[in-house]
Amino acid sequence: MKDALAHAELIAVLTAVTNDAPRVMTVSKGEALPSGPFELEHRSLQAGLREWVNEQTGHPLGYLEQLYTFADRDRSPQDRARRTISISYLGLVREQAAPGAGAPGWHGWYEYFPWEDHREGRPDALAPIAEALNAWAATEPSRRDHRQKRIDLSLGLNGAGWNEELALQRYELMYEAGLVTEAGAQGVPGTGRPMFADHRRMLATAITRLRAKIKYRPVVFELMPESFTLSHLQRTVEALAGLALHKPNFRRLIDQQELIEETGEMSSETGGRPAKLYRYRRAILEEHALSSARLPLSRN
Amino acid sequence: MKDALAHAELIAVLTAVTNDAPRVMTVSKGEALPSGPFELEHRSLQAGLREWVNEQTGHPLGYLEQLYTFADRDRSPQDRARRTISISYLGLVREQAAPGAGAPGWHGWYEYFPWEDHREGRPDALAPIAEALNAWAATEPSRRDHRQKRIDLSLGLNGAGWNEELALQRYELMYEAGLVTEAGAQGVPGTGRPMFADHRRMLATAITRLRAKIKYRPVVFELMPESFTLSHLQRTVEALAGLALHKPNFRRLIDQQELIEETGEMSSETGGRPAKLYRYRRAILEEHALSSARLPLSRN
DNA sequence: TCCCTTTTACTCAGGTTGAGTATATGTGGG
DNA sequence: CCCACATATACTCAACCTGAGTAAAAGGGA
Missing domain, CATH: 3.90.79.10 (Nucleoside Triphosphate Pyrophosphohydrolase)
Known part of the structure; x- marks a missing residue:
């Protein structure tokens, strides 16, 4: 050696x-x-x-x-x-x-990846990106179909739905097409803030990993304070996933899994009915480090 | 720096x-x-x-x-x-x-991890391992419950089911308990063949990763020859997962996903009705590199 | 007091999953 | 030549899960 x-x-x-x-x-x-x-x-x-x-x-x-x-x-x-x-x-x-x-x-994540935040619908940043990618696909006729399919699947175009877990693939695609500043480009509008070397790629890797992980392992609680409301928990998950979730289903899934318990306290922050406060059941930690902790998808 | x-x-x-x-x-x-x-x-x-x-x-x-x-x-x-x-x-x-x-x-994988092959039911190698781990848990009264829970969940004891994806965790647990030769132990019977340095840990990592991956991405086909029967495909998956699968459900899932197509040929290898030969639809490759490809679980 | 907002609770249809049963189609022995 | 045998293939069914929608409860503020 x-x-x-x-x-x-x-x-x-x-x-x-x-x-x-x-x-x-x-x-x-x-x-x-x-x-x-x-x-x-x-x-x-x-x-x-x-x-x-x-x-x-x-x-x-x-x-x-x-x-x-x-x-x-x-x-x-x-x-x-x-x-x-x-x-x-x-x-x-x-x-x-x-x-x-x-x-x-x-x-904020979405300073670097403005196209990744779909909580309020498709962000405007996606249109010029899709356009630029399509143009790139057309430059090489032999690979055109292949590239077009990758683009459509990554960005959720032409019938394909938006998949929030493809954050890394989207960034890599844009890199390959020369759209991001790190790849030596001029900086197409809406392609987000660049970073040193390939640090933005690492952030994209982290986003993809975390978005996948919150679906089957209770890692969200590492980001929550001691006690929280169900809405707070949901908004945190939504922030990470970059998606809006269906409220009743979110709640159903959470208490099915018995990951949390009531503290007995209430919170009356935003105008409306006061919400119960919950805490993560630490005692159950390793147990759930093994089993699953799925989250509901879609809606919007 | x-x-x-x-x-x-x-x-x-x-x-x-x-x-x-x-x-x-x-x-x-x-x-x-x-x-x-x-x-x-x-x-x-x-x-x-x-x-x-x-x-x-x-x-x-x-x-x-x-x-x-x-x-x-x-x-x-x-x-x-x-x-x-x-x-x-x-x-x-x-x-x-x-x-x-x-x-x-x-x-073979299972020379190194004899307890991981559950295709024909619980392997005999598990009994002495469970015993040795339980003894280890008892040595430290303060952490006893915690350790016992980890053991039960990892090995599928006391009501918990066997989870084939926990291969790495099982090895790490045995390492921590000093059961495997790499940890300096005598070599408890049934703890498998040791390897140099932490190479066995890497193999365990690979097994865990692959067992998880075959459930949602069509990587099995990388291990298959050009054409194969459905039974052959199933036996390959079973070999990796270390589990027996329910045949009708396996077939249902496979053709739901349209990952494969008939070649037109037939195979009459083992006595019985000849089976149709299939091939993986390469054209569809990237498409499914993105979407899911789940496999049916359990049965035993 | 009434309206607004947010929490909480319930319902329902369609799809997926685990599991079991039945039928087809070869091979090989008597 | 035909009949067991072994495997492939096809169909059925109930339980559960999931996406989606609707309704009631409980505060705050005009």
């Missing part, structure tokens, strides 16, 4: 939901994800990441999951003499105490 | 199914997974792995998916001055032309 030394870097996609907006922790004014080197004294990759996130941000880090390991030569502006291996992690952080418009470092 | 150089190594879990037995490609007489260094000239991690698998084994490699990146200090016998980062991949290989009992290098 030949010697093959590489620079190892840990990248964190830390996510929280505040005021029904999913946010990601950033550095450099929102242009990059926080990262740090993997060092010799770290016990494991995960432990290494935990350490310096704790050190640098002080945020208690609940859930942590490995996302992906990248080392593509052509996607980051590194020197060619030495390779960098980037190991990315998805971390979930509890909502901070309502930091107004936005605490320094936290930015 | 401090300099943090590490040795980067690519590890492949190559899987094929031959004669209804899922196999993994190994080196060192079945004691290790094939691996190679990640080199400067590789375009990406995936490209690097493809290259040397092709070079060393000559096996055409269809599906390839990143599994996990490890760098645990306490789980591999490395020198402490320099770290090794192991990036593992799951690769699916088409069944080789019936290599009798076993071509050199290929070993």
Whole structure:
């Protein structure tokens, strides 16, 4: 086995939901994800990441999951003499105490992916993107049909429905078509805010992973405060999925699974009938870490 | 960012199914997974792995998916001055032309995990394992309940059903309890054949990932020959899942999804009514790479 | 007091899933 | 030559799940 030394870097996609907006922790004014080197004294990759996130941000880090390991030569502006291996992690952080418009470092997912938020119907950003992609498909007649099918399925065109889990595929498609700034493009309108190197790709990976995961594992609760109302829980899920959910079905599913219990308290925040407060049944944690925790889909 | 150089190594879990037995490609007489260094000239991690698998084994490699990146200090016998980062991949290989009992290098999954094969009911290997785990749970009274719940859920004890997707969790549990040889134990009977370093953990990761994936993405076809019967397809899925499936329901689900089409040929291999031969509808590939491809569960 | 808003509760049709049973069509032995 | 045998294929049925809609309850404010 030949010697093959590489620079190892840990990248964190830390996510929280505040005021029904999913946010990601950033550095450099929102242009990059926080990262740090993997060092010799770290016990494991995960432990290494935990350490310096704790050190640098002080945020208690609940859930942590490995996302992906990248080392593509052509996607980051590194020197060619030495390779960098980037190991990315998805971390979930509890909502901070309502930091107004936005605490320094936290930015909304949908600044970077305006086309991913379908809570109020199809966003306007999708039209110019679809148009640009279609034009790209037409440039190469031999692959045209194949490309067109990918576009239609990814964006939910021509009879295909919108699938919120395809966030990464959509970004990769736009990258391939040269629509995003990271791919060297001019920046087609509506293609969102760019990030350093392939950090936006990692965020897209995180979004896709999380949107898939909330459907079968109770990870949402890592983002919720101690006690919450059912509507609050639903709005948090909707924020992550970028979809509006059917209220009665959401509630039915939640209490079928017996994941939460009433605290006895009530909340009377927004005008209307006061809502019961609930808490996550921590005692049941590992049990549900194994079994499922599905969520209702669609509506809109 | 401090300099943090590490040795980067690519590890492949190559899987094929031959004669209804899922196999993994190994080196060192079945004691290790094939691996190679990640080199400067590789375009990406995936490209690097493809290259040397092709070079060393000559096996055409269809599906390839990143599994996990490890760098645990306490789980591999490395020198402490320099770290090794192991990036593992799951690769699916088409069944080789019936290599009798076993071509050199290929070993059955269930040599390493005898307790994972439930096609003919609960394997005998589970009883001593459950016993040893229960004893381990009892050693620490404070964590006893917690541990017992984990054991029951993982092994399908005390009312919980067997969940084939928990292969990794079961192995990790046994590792934690010190039952497997890799954890420095004597080797409790029925705990399967050990492997070098944490290679068996990677195989367990691959099994878990693949067992989950076949339920919602048509990856099985990467393991099938050009044409096959429905029974053959079912037996392949059963081999991977380690479960017996309900035949009528399996067939119903398969043709509901229109993943395959008749070739027009028939097969009359085993005594009985000849079966129609089918082929996977490649044309539809990307379409189904996106949508779902569920499989029926249970039956025993 | 009445209207508005939000929570909570109930209903219903269609589809999916698990499970069982029956019929077709070959092979090979007597 | 025909009859068991083995497997493939087809059909049925009840329980459950899911999407979708409607109605009643409970506060706040004009």
